[in-house]
Amino acid sequence: MEIHKIFSDIYSIKYEDQPLNEFRRLFSEWSNPEYLEIFFETHKADLNTKFYHNMSVERAILDTLEDADSLEKKMISLARGAGSLQTMFLPLHELERNGVIFSDRKAYGGMQKSWLRIYAIKTLDEVLVITGGTIKLTRSMQEREHTNKELLKMQRAKDFLKQEGIYDQNGFLDLEF
Amino acid sequence: MNMIEQGKGRLDAIAKSDEQWLVDAELNQANKSWLDRSKRIAVKVLLTLREKGMSQSDLAEKLNISKQMVSKLVQGKENLKLSTICNLENLLGVDLLEYIVTGCVELETYSQNYFKPEMKSKAKNLEGSEEYYTQEPIEHTEFKRFSLPVAA
Numbered sequence: 001m002e003i004h005k006i007f008s009d010i011y012s013i014k015y016e017d018q019p020l021n022e023f024r025r026l027f028s029e030w031s032n033p034e035y036l037e038i039f040f041e042t043h044k045a046d047l048n049t050k051f052y053h054n055m056s057v058e059r060a061i062l063d064t065l066e067d068a069d070s071l072e073k074k075m076i077s078l079a080r081g082a083g084s085l086q087t088m089f090l091p092l093h094e095l096e097r098n099g100v101i102f103s104d105r106k107a108y109g110g111m112q113k114s115w116l117r118i119y120a121i122k123t124l125d126e127v128l129v130i131t132g133g134t135i136k137l138t139r140s141m142q143e144r145e146h147t148n149k150e151l152l153k154m155q156r157a158k159d160f161l162k163q164e165g166i167y168d169q170n171g172f173l174d175l176e177f
Numbered sequence: 178m179n180m181i182e183q184g185k186g187r188l189d190a191i192a193k194s195d196e197q198w199l200v201d202a203e204l205n206q207a208n209k210s211w212l213d214r215s216k217r218i219a220v221k222v223l224l225t226l227r228e229k230g231m232s233q234s235d236l237a238e239k240l241n242i243s244k245q246m247v248s249k250l251v252q253g254k255e256n257l258k259l260s261t262i263c264n265l266e267n268l269l270g271v272d273l274l275e276y277i278v279t280g281c282v283e284l285e286t287y288s289q290n291y292f293k294p295e296m297k298s299k300a301k302n303l304e305g306s307e308e309y310y311t312q313e314p315i316e317h318t319e320f321k322r323f324s325l326p327v328a329a
Contacts, residue, residue, distance in 0.1 A: 003188060004195040011192055024198050031205070033219035034251040041227070061220050069209070076202050127185060166187040 001160050003129070007079040012130040013157050023118075026133040027075075030068035030116060036061040039135060043144075046137035064135065067114045085128060089120060119150050121158060131157040214277045216253030218262070221276045223251055225269045240264055 002014040004021040014021035020028060029035045040047065040057040047055040078085050118133040132153040134146055141147040205212060226236065237247045242261075249255040266273050 003192040005189070005192040006195055006198065009185075011188065012195070021195060024195070027198075027202070031216070031253075033216050033223060033253045034248075037220070037223040037227070058220065058224055062217075065213075065216055065220075069213075072202050073206065076199065076206065079199050123185075127188060129188075161188075164187070164191065166191070 001156070006130070008085070009127045010085055010130070011127065013132070013153075013160070015153070021130075022132050023130050026116075026118060027068060027072055030064055030135075031072070033061060033065070036064050040064075043135075043137055046144075052137075064116070067116050071114075071116060089118075089122070089128065092119070117150075119154055121154060121161075129157060129161070211256055212253065215250075215255060215257060217277050218257065218265075218273050219251050219253040221271055221273055222265060222269065225271050229269070236268070239268055 012021040012023035040060045
């Protein structure tokens with residue numbers, strides 16, 4: 001596992017089994033029609049619901065390409081110093097308390113109701129470490145293997161930061177997912 | 178030095194810098210015009226291949242192009258020649274140029290009194306108050322959705 005500095009106080013984990021760090025992997029996948037076609041074919045049943053108005057795979061791909069483009073523009077703007085990425089992230093858990101070393105954060109795509117998710121952990125010194133991300137089609141992360149995996153990655157990243165002695169073990173919040 | 182400062186310092190000490198993403202992202206935006214069209218072609222080609230039960234290898238063979246080129250094509254990274262587009266259209270029986278034009282995406286960016294995440298929970302209570310109207314506007318991007326023709 002490696003840590004890559006993206007810009008400002010934004011870092012990303014790079015896992016051993018991935019050629020790119022998570023930040024880059026997400027944008028690479030979300031802008032790739034081939035990846036998206038396979039993803040939405042695999043998860044077609046989740047689109048074929050009342051919530052998504054029985055959305056077609058075609059529409060899902062095209063929407064995602066738009067969202068990813070919008071998010072990339074936003075990231076460029078932030079990297080150039082316009083605004084703060086911190087404001088794009090929301091607490092992953094409702095029960096977030098002050099005084100913890102790590103808190104889980106999630107960022108939404110460029111539009112409201114986007115299913116693009118970037119997951120990160122935030123430290124007390126306002127550092128965001130991106131641990132992963134995905135396309136989330138269900139209400140809870142535990143409902144699907146690919147979203148549940150993101151929770152595990154988040155925990156692995158926390159363990160790594162502790163093991164490397166980057167952050168103290170004290171003050172961790174027991175998280176309830 | 179306290180523990181928090183040490184944390185940031187240690188993080189910087191082991192972190193590798195990834196400056197290339199910004200270069201790549203800005204290149205994507207600079208080439209957005211043709212890349213968007215290339216991606217739309219990729220989407221239509223992929224959907225048609227699945228519908229017809231054809232593989233990417235079949236496509237490469239029938240068009241007499243390399244598998245590498247097909248791979249770039251379906252990832253929306255190929256700056257296609259008109260002759261290649263016509264060959265694809267003839268082979269797959271679809272109108273790719275029309276598909277590109279149908280449903281061009283319009284983006285609208287505007288500023289509004291949009292509450293920052295940390296303020297959202299307070300927003301309802303603040304509505305109508307001075308604080309509500311003095312929130313710093315942040316840029317907000319929204320899509321105008323398009324309607325795609327639904328295949329029969």
